Amino acid sequence: MPAQIGVTGLAVMGANLARNFARNGYTVALHNRSVGKTDALLEAHGDEGDFIRTESLEELVANLETPRRVLIMVKAGGPVDSVIDQLVPLLDEGDIVIDAGNSHYTDTRRREAALNEKGLHFVGVGVSGGEEGALLGPSIMPGGSAESYKALGPMLEKISAKADDGAPCCAWISTDGAGHFVKMVHNGIEYADMQVIGEAYDLLRSAAGIEPAQQAEIFNEWNQGELSSFLIEITAEVLGHTDAATGKPLIDVIQDSAGQKGTGRWTVQSGLDMGSPVSAIAESVFARSLSSQRDIRAVGQKVLTADTTEVTLPENFVEDVRQALFASKLVSYAQGIDMLTSAAGEYNWQLKLDEIAGLWREGCIIRAALLKDITAAYSADEKPANLLFAPAFAEAIAKAVPAWRRVVAVAVQLGIPAPVFSSSLAYYDGLRRDRLPAALTQGLRDFFGAHTYRRTDKEGTFHTLWSGDRSEIAAEDTH
Numbered sequence: 001m002p003a004q005i006g007v008t009g010l011a012v013m014g015a016n017l018a019r020n021f022a023r024n025g026y027t028v029a030l031h032n033r034s035v036g037k038t039d040a041l042l043e044a045h046g047d048e049g050d051f052i053r054t055e056s057l058e059e060l061v062a063n064l065e066t067p068r069r070v071l072i073m074v075k076a077g078g079p080v081d082s083v084i085d086q087l088v089p090l091l092d093e094g095d096i097v098i099d100a101g102n103s104h105y106t107d108t109r110r111r112e113a114a115l116n117e118k119g120l121h122f123v124g125v126g127v128s129g130g131e132e133g134a135l136l137g138p139s140i141m142p143g144g145s146a147e148s149y150k151a152l153g154p155m156l157e158k159i160s161a162k163a164d165d166g167a168p169c170c171a172w173i174s175t176d177g178a179g180h181f182v183k184m185v186h187n188g189i190e191y192a193d194m195q196v197i198g199e200a201y202d203l204l205r206s207a208a209g210i211e212p213a214q215q216a217e218i219f220n221e222w223n224q225g226e227l228s229s230f231l232i233e234i235t236a237e238v239l240g241h242t243d244a245a246t247g248k249p250l251i252d253v254i255q256d257s258a259g260q261k262g263t264g265r266w267t268v269q270s271g272l273d274m275g276s277p278v279s280a281i282a283e284s285v286f287a288r289s290l291s292s293q294r295d296i297r298a299v300g301q302k303v304l305t306a307d308t309t310e311v312t313l314p315e316n317f318v319e320d321v322r323q324a325l326f327a328s329k330l331v332s333y334a335q336g337i338d339m340l341t342s343a344a345g346e347y348n349w350q351l352k353l354d355e356i357a358g359l360w361r362e363g364c365i366i367r368a369a370l371l372k373d374i375t376a377a378y379s380a381d382e383k384p385a386n387l388l389f390a391p392a393f394a395e396a397i398a399k400a401v402p403a404w405r406r407v408v409a410v411a412v413q414l415g416i417p418a419p420v421f422s423s424s425l426a427y428y429d430g431l432r433r434d435r436l437p438a439a440l441t442q443g444l445r446d447f448f449g450a451h452t453y454r455r456t457d458k459e460g461t462f463h464t465l466w467s468g469d470r471s472e473i474a475a476e477d478t479h
């Protein structure tokens with residue numbers, strides 16, 4: 001029997017996705033550049049379902065039913081192009097090439113256009129959930145043509161995670177690179193989510209002196225309420241873990257410089273390009289970058305003074321931190337979703353925000369109880385212009401604001417960096433302010449560069465003759 005899908009690239013993610021398809025009853029043809037990985041997979045898990053072993057891409061393609069579905073799971077960038085180049089001559093019109101790696105969505109748009117010209121479908125698929133998710137049910141974000149989804153969608157839905165209501169955590173996102181774009185934004189939110197958890201941990205430890213083991217209990221407790229999420233759950237696991245070699249909390253022996261493969265940075269770069277204020281995500285990326293400047297930080301420790309202020313911690317400091325964490329987390333989701341809205345306009349994607357939030361409910365790294373409410377907010381007839389304006393969230397964040405301000409004040413007074421707690425609060429305050437100092441920015445731009453400004457009391461664009469008699473003239477818009 002020919003296989004319904006072929007998988008090439010059998011490192012952990014590819015192997016686990018292949019096994020997931022097989023465990024769900026599909027026949028899967030396997031290929032890897034070095035056959036050793038294929039054999040290792042078959043040896044360890046060959047009895048989980050129907051696999052076909054192949055040694056070349058020609059053989060892989062020859063073993064597939066039509067239209068052929070070939071899933072590529074190799075390192076993003078050049079390796080994807082190289083596999084595509086080898087595959088294309090082997091395929092026929094209507095066949096579907098799937099890239100399930102973390103590719104940049106602009107690469108996906110380029111590849112899709114190129115393969116379309118050859119009569120092939122190219123589907124960029126965002127897959128989240130790490131190794132375990134790939135095997136047991138990830139959250140899946142497919143882009144590409146609606147037509148390709150007809151042939152591929154049911155299989156992806158079958159292997160995806162399922163939400164509480166039984167809905168698959170997989171839905172067609174929109175055309176070309178939309179799936180990879182949404183996965184990129186997911187990762188941007190993931191960065192911010194992890195950073196706010198880190199800031200909460202740091203404040204509890206450095207301001208309140210709560211040791212990791214006790215914090216594990218606090219995070220476990222938080223996981224029972226509105227913060228309930230995968231990342232909070234595993235934070236408790238990591239903080240509660242003791243290093244076997246030293247007997248110390250593991251967290252104390254892990255080097256404090258965070259790595260990054262690039263998706264968070266891409267989110268921020270795209271946010272900048274689109275004029276979408278993803279400040280919480282940007283601060284998370286920068287926090288990782290600063291953490292990695294170990295040599296410079298070593299000097300900073302010696303030459304920079306703290307000059308902190310004595311503070312009496314607020315009475316319910318732990319609860320305050322919980323609320324600050326929740327509010328900042330809401331902001332990072334709001335900013336990520338705002339970026340989706342900007343991208344929909346820019347690329348003409350019909351993004352359904354309720355479906356996207358819906359497929360993040362389970363399977364992915366940012367899965368959280370909160371996503372159920374976000375899904376509901378965007379299913380309502382009246383869609384909020386910003387997540388924070390949805391009645392349920394406006395109310396939730398209003399409750400957290402006093403605690404949030406207290407926590408940011410403590411962080412500032414004690415010299416504990418909390419870039420996302422504080423920048424999220426600034427975003428919140430920026431959103432609700434009647435007048436922003438941007439009026440002054442405009443005045444300055446007009447002064448030094450005749451960049452013009454608009455007035456609050458009449459239509460049109462104006463310029464003040466700053467170096468002349470300072471009268472105002474109507475001007476061409478050079479905003």
Ligand code: 6PG
Nearest residue numbers: 128129130187260261262263365
């Ligand atoms: C996921 C993760 C996954 C991966 C990140 C890590 O959704 O399953 O986001 O894609 O863990 O790429 O990214 P960094 O190395 O940049 O933290």
